[in-house]
Amino acid sequence: xxxxxxxxxxxxxxxxxxxxxxxxxxxxxxxxxxxxxxxxxxxxxxxxxxxxxxxxxxxxxxxxxxxxxxxxxxxxxxxxxxxxxxxxxxxxxxxxxxx
Numbered sequence: 527x528x529x530x531x532x533x534x535x536x537x538x539x540x541x542x543x544x545x546x547x548x549x550x551x552x553x554x555x556x557x558x559x560x561x562x563x564x565x566x567x568x569x570x571x572x573x574x575x576x577x578x579x580x581x582x583x584x585x586x587x588x589x590x591x592x593x594x595x596x597x598x599x600x601x602x603x604x605x606x607x608x609x610x611x612x613x614x615x616x617x618x619x620x621x622x623x624x625x
Contacts, residue, residue, distance in 0.1 A: 529588065531577050535570060542566050557624055564620025567613050574610025578603045 542563070549559040581587040581603030587594045594602060 531573050534573055538566055538569060560620060561624040564617045564624060566617070567620065568617030571610045571613030571615075571617055574606045575614060576610075578605070578607030578610055582607065 545554070545559060545562040548554045549556070554562075581599050585596050585599050585603075587599035587602045587606075589602070
């Protein structure tokens with residue numbers, strides 16, 4: 527069963543796909559496209575930071591094959607936190623540049 531964090535990430539995929547299609551068909555300008563993508567990066571980054579720090583605290587992480595415990599979960603949680611912070615910073619910088 528998927529967690530709410532996973533569902534939130536998947537729910538954003540059609541949004542990003544629709545914005546990309548709108549940009550490809552010239553319905554939105556490059557600045558609006560950059561703003562939407564930066565917002566998506568920011569949202570995905572916040573979700574990853576939240577999920578990663580929860581795994582660091584509990585030493586438990588889920589993946590499609592099952593539940594990871596202790597060291598495996600800890601390393602994956604570090605990766606999620608690092609990539610989440612990077613995505614959050616990139617999305618924030620993009621919104622600052624666009625806005």
